[in-house]
Amino acid sequence: MPTPHAVNRGSPLRRLLRSLKVEVLCDECFERLDELVELELAGVDAADRLSGVRAHLDRCGACREEYESLGALLQADADAERG
Amino acid sequence: MSSPAQLRPRSDALVDRLRAGGHEHEEALGELHALLLRAARFEVARRRAALPHLRGDELDDVALEAADDALVAVLAKLDDFRGTTHFKTWVYKFALLETANRLRRRDWQRREIPLDAEDWSLFATSAGSPAAEAERAELLSAVQHAIATALTPRQRDVLVAVALNDVPADVLAERLGTTRGALYKVLYDARHKLSSELARFGLTPAGA
Numbered sequence: 001m002p003t004p005h006a007v008n009r010g011s012p013l014r015r016l017l018r019s020l021k022v023e024v025l026c027d028e029c030f031e032r033l034d035e036l037v038e039l040e041l042a043g044v045d046a047a048d049r050l051s052g053v054r055a056h057l058d059r060c061g062a063c064r065e066e067y068e069s070l071g072a073l074l075q076a077d078a079d080a081e082r083g
Numbered sequence: 084m085s086s087p088a089q090l091r092p093r094s095d096a097l098v099d100r101l102r103a104g105g106h107e108h109e110e111a112l113g114e115l116h117a118l119l120l121r122a123a124r125f126e127v128a129r130r131r132a133a134l135p136h137l138r139g140d141e142l143d144d145v146a147l148e149a150a151d152d153a154l155v156a157v158l159a160k161l162d163d164f165r166g167t168t169h170f171k172t173w174v175y176k177f178a179l180l181e182t183a184n185r186l187r188r189r190d191w192q193r194r195e196i197p198l199d200a201e202d203w204s205l206f207a208t209s210a211g212s213p214a215a216e217a218e219r220a221e222l223l224s225a226v227q228h229a230i231a232t233a234l235t236p237r238q239r240d241v242l243v244a245v246a247l248n249d250v251p252a253d254v255l256a257e258r259l260g261t262t263r264g265a266l267y268k269v270l271y272d273a274r275h276k277l278s279s280e281l282a283r284f285g286l287t288p289a290g291a
Contacts (some may be wrong), residue, residue, distance in 0.1 A: 006237070025264065025267045025268065026252065026263055026264060026267045027264045027267070030180065031177065033176050034168040034169075034172040034175075034176050035167060035168050035172045037172065038141055038168045038169065038172055060252070061249065061251060062183070062187065062252050062253055062263070063249045066176065066179050066180055066183055068127060069126050069179045069183065070172070070175055070176055072125075072129065072178055073125050073126075073175055073179070074172060074175070075121055076125065077171075079248055
């Protein structure tokens with residue numbers, strides 16, 4: 001019987017199998033996105049509180065793009081405020 | 084930005100004025116739109132290099148339309164704002180979502196959406212030793228069989244497009260005439276079915 005460790009890291013098959021663990025959907029991820037980004041920018045470990053959102057971001061490209069953009073935008077604002 | 088570590092509800096002048104009426108509300112709407120437009124233009128600028136086929140004025144139009152739609156979305160959800168983050172952060176995400184949706188759809192406008200996984204050469208990565216290769220082939224066969232037999236046609240289409248072929252969920256949702264949320268529910272159900280089917284054969288995604 002095959003076991004998952006036979007699958008190469010990053011292969012399409014591996015990505016598919018990894019995606020089967022997703023529990024948080026896009027809507028819930030969007031609801032918590034601002035909270036996660038602010039916590040991370042403040043240097044707070046949000047792993048416990050928002051682990052489901054983090055897991056979703058690892059697997060959903062669209063949500064991940066928006067997460068990265070929000071962090072970058074807030075960072076740009078903070079840089080501009082500092083002058 | 085002050086630390087949101089405790090995530091205590093905070094008051095925000097702009098949201099208070101948006102909830103007020105009259106002239107104050109009108110002014111606040113203008114300020115909100117300016118914030119949303121800033122976020123939309125930021126997103127357009129981040130993606131500009133990947134969109135060489137779009138002219139500058141088209142990109143400006145995308146940003147403005149996205150900010151307009153985000154304004155409607157923010158106002159509709161205003162009562163959901165609990166003050167656990169800065170109001171600016173909360174509204175930015177609406178503009179980023181609207182802008183990213185539009186640009187992803189533009190990007191895929193002329194591209195065919197792959198809905199089948201008949202080309203299993205996609206999976207033809209070397210697993211190493213002959214034993215590992217045989218094991219991988221057996222797993223692949225189980226996954227193919229589960230996709231073909233355990234899922235409905237719509238679940239199959241969505242799973243193959245999004246999880247295998249990296250089609251953005253919002254792009255596929257528009258093509259299928261549904262919403263991103265509804266499409267992810269289909270994907271969610273498909274993943275659970277597939278996971279259960281693989282578990283029946285002693286296979287688990289836990290180590291994947």
